[in-house]
Amino acid sequence: MTSPPAAPISTHVLDTVRGEPAAGVGVRLEAARDGRWSVLAEGRTGADGRLRDWVPGHAWHAGAYRLVFAVAPYLGPDAFFPEVVVTFQVRDPAQHLHLPLLLSRFGYTTYRGS
Numbered sequence: 001m002t003s004p005p006a007a008p009i010s011t012h013v014l015d016t017v018r019g020e021p022a023a024g025v026g027v028r029l030e031a032a033r034d035g036r037w038s039v040l041a042e043g044r045t046g047a048d049g050r051l052r053d054w055v056p057g058h059a060w061h062a063g064a065y066r067l068v069f070a071v072a073p074y075l076g077p078d079a080f081f082p083e084v085v086v087t088f089q090v091r092d093p094a095q096h097l098h099l100p101l102l103l104s105r106f107g108y109t110t111y112r113g114s
Contacts, residue, residue, distance in 0.1 A: 060090070
């Protein structure tokens with residue numbers, strides 16, 4: 001029995017202070033539906049800081065989404081940013097979308113990768 005196809009979205013969290021992947025960071029994907037955010041999938045980054053093949057393909061359509069990164073458990077109790085929210089638009093749901101997060105204690109950067 002084969003598993004259903006996953007949506008073409010992945011993420012990667014890198015700790016720019018340590019210069020290594022951020023393992024164990026909780027990530028939640030939410031979709032905007034009827035003016036409200038609903039959770040589509042949740043997961044944790046692996047030892048390589050990556051999270052892929054975690055979103056059911058049947059839930060992936062054109063529209064507004066957001067990734068919510070729970071970084072406080074990774075950074076510690078005095079984290080300046082306890083979570084990072086990245087909101088984005090999917091125009092072509094067949095195209096792969098990679099959204100990395102470069103993380104430090106007092107800042108973060110994200111971009112559309114490939």
